[in-house]
Amino acid sequence: MSNVGTSQAAQKVTSQLFNKSNLKYLFTTHFWGPASNFGIPIAAVMDLKNKTPDTISGPMTTALILYSAVFMRYSLAIKPVNYLLFGCHVVNEVAQLGQGYRYLKYHYIDGNDKQLRA
Incomplete structure (x- = not known):
């Protein structure tokens, strides 16, 4: 060419x-809200590899799972629909569910919750 x-x-x-x-x-704000909010899912994805399961907060992970579920619904309910916000919370939902699984596996499936049983 x-x-x-x-x-x-x-x-x-x-x-x-x-x-x-x-x-x-x-x-x-339809762009900058979700763009600045992407810090949460980025941190959650990085924590999947870097954070040990004993340091995961069960209550906080549960709160973030619910938070992302609510805002996924909200991002589709508003007019105009905000697909960037939806994508941000989909990524966060998946990452937080992964963290929740790691938390449950460590504390309840693998039996590392000896402090909780005593």
Whole structure:
């Protein structure tokens, strides 16, 4: 492809990405709310590998599972539907369910809850 063809393709992609509608969306809470909220699921996913099961808080994990379930529903109920918020909470729901499984396995299935039984 020649430089002229590459330049025209780049201009076309740029104009589609940076159009008035997309820039308007970029400066709304519909974008920045979920974008800033992604810290929770990112931390939860990283904790799946890095955090030992004995340090997982059962009550907090349960609260985050319920929180994400509620906000998944909320993100689909509002108008306009916020798919970015929905995606954020889907990722968090899956990660928190993984943490919940690790918590239950460690404390109740593997029998590491000797302090709880005594």
